[in-house]
Amino acid sequence: MSSKPHILVVDDEPDIRSLMKEILEDEDYDVTVAENGTVARQIHLSQRPDLILLDIWMPDIDGISLLKEWAESGLQHTPVVMISGHGTVETAVEATRLGAYDFIEKPVSISKLLITIKRALEMAILRQENHGLRKHAQVVVEPLGRSSLMAALREQVKRIHQHDTAVLITGESGSGRTLLARYIHQHSPRQQLPFATMRVAGGNPENQSMELFGMQGGHTAGRLEQANGGTLFIKDIADLDDAIQARLLNSLENQAFFRNGGTEPVFLNVRMIGATSYDLEEAVNTGKLREDLYYFLNIVPIHVAPLRQHCEDVPEILEFYVNFFVMQENLPYRRFSVAAQNRLRNYSWPGNMRELKNLVQRLLILGNETAIELDEVEPALNSQHRSSTLSHLSIYDLPLREAREQFERAYLEHQLQEVGGNVSKVAIRVGLERTHLYRKLRSLDIDPKQTKK
Secondary structure, three states: OOOEEEEEEEOOOOOOOHHHHHHHHHOOOOOEEEHHHHHHHHHHHHOOOOOEEEEEOOOOOOOOOOOHHHOOOOOOOOEEEEEEEOOHHHHHHHHOOOOOOOEEEEEOHHHHHHHHHHHHHHHHHHHHHHHHHHHHHHHHHHHHHOOOHHHHHHHHHHOOOOOOOOEEEEEEEOOOOHHHHHHHHHHHHHHHHHOEEEEEOOOOOOHHHHHHHOEEOOOOOHHHOOOOEEEEEEEHHHHHOOHHHHHHHHHHHOOOOOOOOOOOOOEEOOEEEEEEEEHHHHHHOOOOOHHHHHHHHHOOOEEEEEEEHHHHHHHHHHHHHHHHHHHHHHHOOEEEEOHHHHHHHHHOOOOOHHHHHHHHHHHHHHHHOOOEHHHHHHHHHHHHHHHHHHHHOOHHOHHHHHHHHHHHHHHHHHHHHHHOOHHHHHHHHHOHHHHHHHHHHHHHEEEEEEOOO
């Protein structure tokens, strides 16, 4: 494997692709080219380039939409430099908002391009180092809370620490399934070996296959190979395509698999942890989760209770996340008053632990006083869950415009949660053109990233 930075050039003009490749290879970069979005998707998944030069206008999909797709699916970890001959200020702003490092107009100044590439790669290295330091500093904690429910969960997990069997974790979105999977791995005999995570929701079968099994000759391995020797955690396992579920089961049972396009088996030794928010009986009966894969995984079933069922633990969890953000994000320390804690103990927490964590972060960032009082908590709850008013106030008593807006917000938030925050999938489900849906989400102040399962 080459130690040179790997750059993917995406442009529909052959002359530009060829020129870019020649110039960048002269500058000692490894270069791969793609003539359209379809090829770019495949290379991005299979080879994981260090930087992408992405043209905006292409025949199959525009660069902005492709950037959105990567951002929404959680794949946008690679710095992207947008290139366009017909860009506008609005396009540049949109690209930057979606995470692009920079925006360069055609005809491209080679000196500017090379400087931009150098800085983008340096930034990516710094981000990686900072992420690594934070990850190293972060202690994987046991499930929080002193309630009988959480005590029983800890006891159940403790019994499987020295075993190597598959685990199936169920629980609502945001209830802490990923944290629990990491905790299981950190207290297993494989704790010094890799822990690879795959999040399925929103991915099409081709992308799922690429991410899970990798590709022969690619720069990086798939998740199965990355987890070899350690633990593979698939967060939304029932959302895997049926054929890929079958292929995964075959790989786990035979302890070997073939990369996409490969002919030589890759021998496998992984512990499998799967998680789902679906009701298991319903998922199996409807064919969402293959019955044979279910029986393979369900050797040790663990259910994570929703936060509303152990709300007596809320004060302890609040204090944990306050300390977490003070240590990890350098946010100012603030304490919750008794009245604020009492309000949060009696809140229903539809978003579970994830909602609580986000609430704490928001209050630490936006507040000025040392104490977090009740009058600060209430607006924050309303801001995070405006749609909850539907269950407390009859929409029939509202003006038509306001009632329609409340319904649309609740409806679209529900649809986004169902598909893991993927806007493209929601557009298909609800029968709206994607651009129109984006405008609608902005007008309702809905952030798709905050609605992922």
